Structures are given as structure tokens and as C-alpha cells.
Amino acid sequence: MNNSDQTRVQNVSLPPDKVMHKLVSLAKRRGFIFPSSEIYGGLSSCFDYGPLGSEMKKNIKELWWNSMTRRHANIVGIDASIMMNPTVWEASGHVASFNDPMIDDRTTKRRYRADHLIENHIEKLRRDGKTDHAEAVQSAYEAVAGAPDSNRALYDLITGEAIKAPDTGSGDWTEVRQFNLMFQCNMGAVADTSGIVYLRPETAQGIFVNFHNVREASRMKVPFGIAQIGKAFRNEIVKGNFIFRMVEFEQMEMQYFVKPGSQIEAFEAWREERFNWYVTELGITQEKLHWYKHDKLAHYADLAYDIKFEFPFGTEEIEGIHSRTDFDLSQHQQYSGKNMEYIDQTTNERYIPYVVETSSGCDRLFLALLSDAYNEDVVDGEPRVMLKLSPKVAPVKAAVLPLVKKGEMGEKAELFRSELSTAFMVQYDDAASIGKRYRRQDEIGTPFCFTVDHQTLEDQTVTVRYRDSATQERIDMSRAKEFLATKIV
Numbered sequence: 258m259n260n261s262d263q264t265r266v267q268n269v270s271l272p273p274d275k276v277m278h279k280l281v282s283l284a285k286r287r288g289f290i291f292p293s294s295e296i297y298g299g300l301s302s303c304f305d306y307g308p309l310g311s312e313m314k315k316n317i318k319e320l321w322w323n324s325m326t327r328r329h330a331n332i333v334g335i336d337a338s339i340m341m342n343p344t345v346w347e348a349s350g351h352v353a354s355f356n357d358p359m360i361d362d363r364t365t366k367r368r369y370r371a372d373h374l375i376e377n378h379i380e381k382l383r384r385d386g387k388t389d390h391a392e393a394v395q396s397a398y399e400a401v402a403g404a405p406d407s408n409r410a411l412y413d414l415i416t417g418e419a420i421k422a423p424d425t426g427s428g429d430w431t432e433v434r435q436f437n438l439m440f441q442c443n444m445g446a447v448a449d450t451s452g453i454v455y456l457r458p459e460t461a462q463g464i465f466v467n468f469h470n471v472r473e474a475s476r477m478k479v480p481f482g483i484a485q486i487g488k489a490f491r492n493e494i495v496k497g498n499f500i501f502r503m504v505e506f507e508q509m510e511m512q513y514f515v516k517p518g519s520q521i522e523a524f525e526a527w528r529e530e531r532f533n534w535y536v537t538e539l540g541i542t543q544e545k546l547h548w549y550k551h552d553k554l555a556h557y558a559d560l561a562y563d564i565k566f567e568f569p570f571g572t573e574e575i576e577g578i579h580s581r582t583d584f585d586l587s588q589h590q591q592y593s594g595k596n597m598e599y600i601d602q603t604t605n606e607r608y609i610p611y612v613v614e615t616s617s618g619c620d621r622l623f624l625a626l627l628s629d630a631y632n633e634d635v636v637d638g639e640p641r642v643m644l645k646l647s648p649k650v651a652p653v654k655a656a657v658l659p660l661v662k663k664g665e666m667g668e669k670a671e672l673f674r675s676e677l678s679t680a681f682m683v684q685y686d687d688a689a690s691i692g693k694r695y696r697r698q699d700e701i702g703t704p705f706c707f708t709v710d711h712q713t714l715e716d717q718t719v720t721v722r723y724r725d726s727a728t729q730e731r732i733d734m735s736r737a738k739e740f741l742a743t744k745i746v
């Protein structure tokens with residue numbers, strides 16, 4: 258049957274504030290994401306990826322890895338350890354200044370980010386049309402934000418503006434204090450400061466300290482890049498929004514080493530490539546992606562942009578692209594005493610390379626993909642939930658559904674599943690009506706369902722049902738692998 262000419266799907270529009278609630282529930286029910294150690298009451302901002310979640314996350318990482326390393330002859334990957342010599346974090350500046358300014362409310366005993374309170378206040382003033390007032394607070398804030406001695410000034414702004422806690426309305430504030438986001442552990446048997454090590458707050462430093470190792474081992478010439486996917490840890494004060502802000506998360510980072518002076522050109526090329534990746538490789542709705550240019554730069558950066566995504570709870574960063582100058586390599590040269598210069602073999606020039614960094618958060622991207630894909634519609638008069646994931650990202654690529662589970666049909670379907678599973682993640686489902694089985698697959702984003710029916714036994718064809726249109730066509734079973742391969746590229 259080919260009914261692709263019929264329009265059987267009617268869209269349903271959904272208010273964004275309802276989407277998060279539905280997503281969290283679907284993610285748990287269908288095995289994408291569970292709260293960590295749930296039987297003990299969980300642990301704040303820690304999550305476990307379930308059977309479908311871990312498949313989907315693996316797909317995201319593989320797509321990133323392939324597009325960043327294999328497609329670029331001058332980019333190679335590493336997998337550095339999470340714990341590093343603690344001097345790394347002194348050199349990188351994280352020990353001294355990887356801090357968030359926090360403030361406590363004495364009455365409610367709740368803790369807040371002082372900078373977030375002020376930024377939200379400025380936004381509210383703007384929304385209320387108090388533009389002059391907003392600009393005045395903004396410039397007072399910009400004058401102090403990020404400065405090492407900003408605590409008193411931030412406190413004065415919060416109290417001077419009579420800013421209240423957004424959730425409780427209380428404003429019984431303590432002083433502002435700086436709170437370092439790195440997790441400390443003790444290595445070895447002695448629990449004194451000599452054994453302090455940190456869980457890395459970014460994967461990037463594992464790349465910087467391996468600059469010469471990788472360059473020599475892989476015979477790389479500038480410009481070249483080093484890519485890495487791995488866990489990072491931050492003791493975030495403000496957590497929440499499901500997997501958006503976690504204390505343990507995964508980063509996909511690439512440092513591109515260039516000759517000083519060529520960093521802006523490289524930066525612009527990476528900016529374009531990274532933005533396009535989300536749209537063309539992952540199928541994210543382009544209109545939901547936005548650029549944010551940092552006007553106030555970190556002391557080591559000469560240019561920085563974020564790619565932001567329209568989450569149901571607001572437009573937030575998913576990737577940072579930073580021109581980091583020679584800051585990190587110079588710092589490591591100073592702290593380690595090892596020369597971090599590059600010698601150009603053709604010109605004999607010596608320099609410390611500049612670095613363009615692309616830093617994407619895997620978990621945030623996972624959430625962006627889920628929320629972009631979440632869809633409710635009506636098919637043949639029946640409401641359905643569908644994850645409109647790109648076939649490349651979808652955890653299950655195809656389902657094999659026998660019309661009758663027993664006898665020759667069931668056996669044929671099982672053999673068919675086994676054959677497909679040598680190349681693709683496929684599911685076999687023979688429980689409940691065919692309509693219910695289609696709905697189960699729609700809900701987890703499976704792009705194709707193969708149904709083995711009576712005709713299959715006669716002519717070795719199966720129906721293939723397309724998730725988005727709910728239309729079907731018949732193909733030869735022997736062509737199914739090729740069919741999937743052409744659809745999942």
C-alpha cells in the first residue's frame with residue numbers, strides 16, 4: 258500500500274511551558290534519562306542516561322567526533338584523564354578565579370548567584386519599559402562584574418536596588434562571597450593539602466598540556482586541532498532545568514592552534530562550521546539557534562561568541578566559541594618551566610600558537626534535541642506523541658514488527674531483525690496491536706517501522722512506515738539494509 262498522497266497527520270500546537278514537564282516524564286518512562294540514585298532520593302542535578310538515552314548520546318558524540326576529527330585531516334583526538342597535576346589548575350587560573358559570586362538569604366536559608374539576581378533585575382526593568390534605569394544598573398554592574406574584589410559592589414547593587422529572591426520574594430541578604438566551582442578530592446592516604454586534586458571543570462586543559470605530545474606523535478603542523486569528549490565537573494550553586502545545568506556533564510571540545518595574527522580568520526571559519534553542524538548534521542530547527550556576542554571578554558580572550566538555543570524555559574547557551582589567544586599555553590610554559598613554543602620548520606619562526614576553541618555541552622545538546630523534536634499531533638483521528646529526531650540522532654533506527662507473533666511470520670521477523678542489527682540499532686516488538694506498536698516507536702523517535710505480514714511470506718516484501726507522515730510503502734526485505742543506509746546519512 259502506498260498512501261503517501263494522503264494527509265493523515267494534523268499538527269497540534271503546544272505551549273512551551275508544558276513541554277519541559279512532558280519531556281521529563283517521557284525521558285524517564287521510556288528510558289532516556291533517570292534521576293541519579295533515585296531509590297535513595299536522588300542527588301541534586303545528577304542524572305543517569307537509560308538504554309535509549311545512552312544510545313542517543315553515543316550517536317551525538319559520534320557525529321561530533323566524526324565531523325571534528327575524521328573529516329579534518331589536521332585534527333586529531335585524545336582522551337585525557339579527569340584528574341591532573343593540581344598545578345594545571347593554578348596555571349589555568351581556575352584555582353584563583355573560577356568562582357561564582359553567591360549570596361544567601363538569612364530568612365529562607367536559600368543560596369543564589371549574585372550576578373544572576375542582578376542580570377534578572379536588569380531584564381525585568383527592560384521588560385517594564387524602565388530603559389534608562391536598566392542602562393544605569395547595567396553599566397554599574399559591568400564596571401564591577403568579574404573583578405576580583407567585586408563582592409562589596411555586587412552586594413551594594415543588590416541591596417541598593419532592593420532586589421528580592423525570584424522564588425520567595427525575600428531579601429534578607431548576607432554579604433556576597435566568591436565560591437570556587439571546582440570539586441576537590443584527596444589523592445593517596447594522607448588527607449592534608451598535599452594530596453588535593455581536582456575533578457577537571459573543563460576538558461580543554463587536558464588538550465593544552467598535551468600540545469607537544471600530540472604534535473610530535475601525530476607530526477602536526479600549525480594550524481592543527483586537538484579534539485576531546487569527556488566528563489567535566491562543576492560545583493554549580495544554581496542547578497536545575499533538568500539536564501541543562503548539571504554538576505557532572507560531558508563536554509565536546511576542540512582547540513585549534515594557529516599562528517598569531519591568523520586567529521580571527523580561523524575563528525570566523527569555525528563559527529560558521531559549528532553553527533551549520535547543528536542544522537545540517539543534527540537537524541536542529543535553524544530558527545531556534547541564535548548567536549550571542551560577548552561584549553565583555555575574559556582577560557585572555559580577544560573574541561567570543563555563544564551559540565544559543567531556544568529551550569522551552571528560555572534561550573540559553575549550548576556552545577561557546579572562543580579566541581583564547583596564547584594565554585593557556587603561555588601560562589603552562591610559565592608554571593611548568595617547559596617551552597611551549599612551536600617552531601615553523603619552513604620559516605624557522607618560533608611562537609606560542611594562538612588558540613580558537615569550540616566548546617559544546619553534550620547534555621545541553623541532548624536536551625536541545627529532545628525539546629526541538631517533541632511533537633504532538635493527530636494521526637487518523639488518534640492523538641500521538643512523536644519525537645521528530647533526525648534519523649542520525651534517533652536511538653533506534655528501525656523497528657521490526659510481525660503482524661502475528663507466532664509461527665513462520667514470527668520466525669521470519671526475528672531473522673530479519675537479526676540481519677538488520679548487524680548494522681543498525683533495531684528493536685523487535687510483537688506485543689499489542691500494530692497501531693499501538695507504531696505509537697510506541699513514534700514516542701521514542703524511531704524513524705522507520707518494518708512490518709512483516711502475510712504478503713511477506715509470499716513475496717519477501719515488508720511494509721516500511723515513515724514516522725513523520727505515517728505513510729507506508731512496500732520494499733523487498735533484501736533491500737532494507739540499503740534503504741536504512743541511504744536514509745541515515
Ligand code: GAP
Nearest residue numbers: 459461501502503506575576577616617618621
Ligand atoms: N573550555 C571552555 C568552557 O568550558 P564553558 O562556556 O564554561 O566553556 C562550554 O562551557 C559548554 O559546556 C557550555 O556551552 C555548555 O554547553 C557546557 N556546560 C558548561 N557548564 C555546564 C553545566 N553545569 N551543565 C551542563 N553543561 C554545561
